Amino acid sequence: MTTDGSTTDDRSTEDVTLDRGVLEEWVSRLVETWGYGGDEAAYLAATLVDANLRGVDSHGVIRLPAYERRISERLVDPAAAPIVTVEGSVVTVDANGAAGQIATRAAVEAALRVSRETGVATAAVRGSTHFGAAGFYARWLAEQGAVALVVSNSEPIVVPHGGREALLGTNPIAFAAPTGGKPISLDMATSTSAMGKVLVAQAAGKPIPPTWGVDDDGEPTTDANAVTALLPAGGPKGYGLGFLVEILGGVLTGAAVARDLGNMYNDFSKPQNIGHWLLVLDIEHFLPLAEFTDRIQGLVDLAHAVAPAAGFSSVLVPGEPEDRTAEQRERDGIPLPAATVAELRELGDRHGLSFPIGDDA
Amino acid sequence: MTTDGSTTDDRSTEDVTLDRGVLEEWVSRLVETWGYGGDEAAYLAATLVDANLRGVDSHGVIRLPAYERRISERLVDPAAAPIVTVEGSVVTVDANGAAGQIATRAAVEAALRVSRETGVATAAVRGSTHFGAAGFYARWLAEQGAVALVVSNSEPIVVPHGGREALLGTNPIAFAAPTGGKPISLDMATSTSAMGKVLVAQAAGKPIPPTWGVDDDGEPTTDANAVTALLPAGGPKGYGLGFLVEILGGVLTGAAVARDLGNMYNDFSKPQNIGHWLLVLDIEHFLPLAEFTDRIQGLVDLAHAVAPAAGFSSVLVPGEPEDRTAEQRERDGIPLPAATVAELRELGDRHGLSFPIGDDA
Secondary structure, three states: OOOOHHHHHHHOOOOEEEOHHHHHHHHHHHHHHOOOOHHHHHHHHHHHHHHHHOOOHHHOHHHHHHHHHHHHOOOOOOOOOOEEEEEOOEEEEEOOOOOHHHHHHHHHHHHHHHHHHHOEEEEEEEEEOOOOOHHHHHHHHHHOOEEEEEEEOOOOOEOOOOEOOOOEOOOOEEEEEOOOOOOEEEEEOOEOOOHHHHHHHHHHOOOOOOOOEEOOOOOEEOOHHHOOEEOEOOOHHHHHHHHHHHHHHHHOOOOOOHHHOOOOOOOOOOOOOEEEEEEEEEHHHOOOHHHHHHHHHHHHHHHHOOOEOOOOOOOOOOOHHHHHHHHHHHHHOEEEOHHHHHHHHHHHHHOOOOOOOOEEO | OOOOHHHHHHHOOOOEEEOHHHHHHHHHHHHHHOOOOHHHHHHHHHHHHHHHHOOOHHHOHHHHHHHHHHHHOOOOOOOOOOEEEEEOOEEEEEOOOOOHHHHHHHHHHHHHHHHHHHOEEEEEEEEEOOOOOHHHHHHHHHHOOEEEEEEEOOOOOEOOOOEOOOOEOOOOEEEEEOOOOOOEEEEEOOEOOOHHHHHHHHHHOOOOOOOOEEOOOOOEEOOHHHOOEEOEOOOHHHHHHHHHHHHHHHHOOOOOOHHHOOOOOOOOOOOOOEEEEEEEEEHHHOOOHHHHHHHHHHHHHHHHOOOEOOOOOOOOOOOHHHHHHHHHHHHHOEEEOHHHHHHHHHHHHHOOOOOOOOEEO
16 A cells, blocks of 8 residues: 555554454465465464454564564474374474464364363473463463463573572463353463563653562662563562473473573574473363353452452453453554554565555554 | 479460471371371371471461361361262362361372373362461472472452452462472462461561551551451462462362352351362373483572572572471471460360470470
8 A cells, every 4th residue: 555665654653553353464464475374374463463452562463573583594484383292181292393373272272182081181382482472372272161271481581589690581371261251361471570561661761660670789670771680570479480380381391491492582593492381171071161150250240349449440350451452452453553563564565565554543 | 294284384375396296296196086097197297297397387286276176066077088089180079078188188199190190180179178288289299200289269368459358368379390309399379478477467566568468448558457358469460370279279179169168267157168279290291200300400400500689698499498497497396386385285185185395495
């Protein structure tokens, strides 16, 4: 639609709001130009745009330039097929050069199938990369009638409790379970904050809470520019949970552990070799699914009936804030900041794919 | 050893330090007088005294008077045998009137057996009671060469994020995994603090951090006397994890959920009907155990090598602070405050069992 360069330049300085379907279709076509088949391309696009839809923009299309770079460096192979092995109730996936999303799709599909036979299945994925938001896979499993846990290790950026140097990544924990309505879901870093939020404060010249990060001396700081590493959420609790994720996602899967992980953005000497671990519980092996959803809906209703504290209009259940954002963005479109639009437009232009024209935000 | 009442009265006003083995033997003999067989009595004693040994005194012998009261009210039956069912990789345990420890022992033993066949097993326990510290079972499983997760729901005392009334319990999460040395282990409440710590501050007339609890209006308070409920650790994160525990421990197991749980200390109208959920991963189904322990030991060594932050002498791994306390108390004895000693002495006297004489602290 853009007819000349100057228009492109003008538009690239503006925030844009895009229809969810339009953005997803564009991402799918973009990654097809990298060598992904149509099915894999659509899945990759769905995982990323779902994060944007839910307001988790740090795990959405903003990652596309880094994904492309790692493919062009031959560290990720769009044509690779993950290798899946099943023994008992254990699924093992060697990503075999495939992207995290593609390897994890193989893992969740196999684990779901096994869980329906034996009641519980676990999958260990090694040799993987960034897989988007962990919650995507947990919610998909919940929509199939399972209770799911998904964790992943990631590049070191979080200090251990009492330490001044990064040891573990933000090591997320996601879970989801079906209810009478949308699944209950949680997707949390085991650090207090994400580095993305620190960067936003840096750009805005604003102070940060002292619980987010430490300076070079390992001292909590409110100066966003002084942050060298993040703090674990709740001190020893977040550290302990991050350690659990590193054991499950890194040690047990056979993936890289802690400082052996390849950094997505600045290490092109080796594959990331991230590890993911997930658990699928087939509810029918515990109690009838209808009884489970009745019982969990009762808990949800009880939570909604709790009188809100000052400053809150209501009590929500885990995942509900993101569900609300998703409803709003499905209706009104997904807002993309000018910097992201400029990056995506440039990425598309290099592959002969013009970026869609959205509504100016 | 006590020869007259006046001596007993004098001693009961003093703190006492007891040898771990002496205390464990006494607890075992005490609960035998309630009707437990020798084997069950020894197990109950081991779970409680292990908590004291590790410095988790809130989950140790201080619980004995409440346990006895619930047995005398016929809400717990020392002669009951849990009913264990195995289907696929899922173990289901109906406590059937037995205490939490006895029901959970049946669950971990069955799940360990199943995990060795299928690689992963889960156990759901319903109709249970307070089971001591969740970490006891996770560490036992790790000592058998497994990675283990153990959670339990509990009586409501924690507000949901943004709420002013308690909805969930402190809902602990425990995990453990074998290393080259002692298991890595975590045992954490999903609330910032335990009510026990608030009571200690009340007794001492000291303020508490504003992250611990809320007053009647749901406002964070530093006044220990104003606390009506606890806050989840890290706001939405602890709330989300507490919700996960309620789903696994309560909803999925078929136990009571949230406000339907019977309170251990002040509700003698019904059994507690607590639910526990646990997961056992057989490491050999993922990679050779020796390779796992090598890899995890590498991570432990890496953590120990992190430069400590100001105010810390070293970086420890999860469970290490409690392991150190256990070593010290195994050597020097377990300190019991005068109030606990008085309660235990009275409990023993009623069953014709005099309390051991320890070293005055």
